[in-house]
Amino acid sequence: MSNEDITLTAGDAEATVRPGNGGRIAGLRVGGLELLRQGERYGCFPMVPWCGRIRDGRFRDGATVHQMPLNSPPHAIHGTARDGAWDTARVSQNEAVITYDLVDPWPYPGRITQVVTLAEDSLTLTMSVExxxxxxxxxxxxxxxxxRSLGREDVRLDFQPAWQEERGADHLPTGRRxxxxxGPWDDCFGMPDGVDVTLTWPxxxxLRVTSPEKWVVVYDEQEAAVCVEPQTGPPDGLNTHPHLVTLLEPLEATTTWTWRAV
Structure with missing residues (x-):
């Protein structure tokens, strides 16, 4: 299967998907404006099979402790799929389906499927782990x-979280809400009715980032960009909020970005 770049179009929107570079959305242009920071490490990448940091790179499954590479010492960060080449399963003008098979250092075989769907006023990302x-x-x-800027004023972030996960000195949640x-933030927030964050470039x-999930990390400590990250659990969630993926119940999640001119 191919992992060449994919270009999706709908109206005046264009999305570039890079299966060969971690299954990321490398670009999203709306009316000629590029919304995503450009570069090999940027765009929008999938965090899977975990999100954010794992404390000391270790997680427990039953009685077994697994060690992940410390790619953000002293922790492991953002999963393994963003470092691999994904395969393209299906492409149409406005939709791409790409897959990634989990390999070492992740200790369990499994398949990730990501569906990227572009409409004239939205981008929907859906992912599953089986x-x-x-x-x-x-x-x-x-x-x-x-x-952060599309050439004029800086973006403004608006959201109403129910709580913030207290962040320890090690950048991980302490367990207190x-x-x-x-801000500025590198923090996880709880939105029990679903993630709903609005970014406005005056x-x-x-652009509204929404998801049925109830966790979102907001990171705006860099000058060039701001990150709004919907996820199925908080950082170090493999240890604190484990979600067991089974043959009968794969893990599935979705997020939609909807935009309008202002």
């Missing part, structure tokens, strides 16, 4: 890098 043999804990999330604090575009 085990091929035994069950295992997993998470799904997305890590978009939205450009606190009242949301002002005088240009408004």
């Amino acid at each position: 085990p091929q043999e035994s069950s295992f804990p997993a998470q799904i999330g997305w890590h978009p890098w939205f450009n 606190i009242d949301p604090r002002p 005088g240009q575009l408004e």
Whole structure:
């Protein structure tokens, strides 16, 4: 199967999918404006089979402790699928289906499927994790890098989380839920009715990131971009909020970005 770049179009929107570079959305242009930060590490990449950091790179499955590579010492971060080449299963003008088979260092065989669907006013990302043999804990999330500026004023973020996960000195949640604090953020928030975050580039575009999931990490400590990351659990969730993926119950998640001119 091919893993060449894919271009999707709908109206004046164009999305570039790069299966060969971690299954990421490398670009999203709306009316000629590029919304995503450009570069091999940026765009919007899938976080799977875990999201954010795993404390010391270790997670427990029953009595077995697994060690992941410490790619963000002293922790492991953002899963393994963003480092691999995905395969293209199906493509149409406005939709792509790509897959990735889990391999070492992840200890369990399984298949990730991601569906990218572009409409004139939205982009929908859907992902699933299916085990091929035994069950295992997993998470799904997305890590978009939205450009802070589209050439005019900086983007404004609006959201109403129910709580913020208190962040420890090691950048991981302490387990305490606190009242949301002002940014800048590299923090996880709870939105029990579903993720709903609005990014507004004044005088240009408004984009809503929504998801049925109740966790979102917001990262805006870099000058060039802001990140709004819907996910199925908090950082270190393989240890604190494990979701067991089984043959009968794969893990599935979705997020939609909807935009309009302002």
